[in-house]
Amino acid sequence: MTQGVMQADCLSVSAACAVYDQWLADPRIAFRQEPVGVEPLFRKALQPFVRMASPKALGDCYLLALSQGLDASLVTFDQGLAKAARRIHHSVVLLE
Numbered sequence: 001m002t003q004g005v006m007q008a009d010c011l012s013v014s015a016a017c018a019v020y021d022q023w024l025a026d027p028r029i030a031f032r033q034e035p036v037g038v039e040p041l042f043r044k045a046l047q048p049f050v051r052m053a054s055p056k057a058l059g060d061c062y063l064l065a066l067s068q069g070l071d072a073s074l075v076t077f078d079q080g081l082a083k084a085a086r087r088i089h090h091s092v093v094l095l096e
Contacts, residue, residue, distance in 0.1 A: 037069055041068045060084065064090065067085075072091075074091065074093070077096070082094040
């Protein structure tokens with residue numbers, strides 16, 4: 001997140017790495033490999049944006065495709081990403 005969004009809660013890189021290290025040490029947290037078949041899901045998610053220059057769309061579409069490929073719910077603070085997930089009837093949790 002950027003400081004514009006997080007304000008005083010924005011972490012330095014070293015502080016963010018410390019949080020990440022805590023996650024890695026937590027036995028409830030597991031990392032999974034990217035599933036086979038994410039690429040076609042990613043390309044399909046990108047279709048509405050093919051004529052745009054939009055780095056945000058690239059990241060959002062990848063997260064959406066990855067959550068689809070893992071058959072996992074997408075959890076986000078981003079209303080636009082949540083709307084895109086709902087549009088394709090994918091499970092999404094919007095945090096506020």
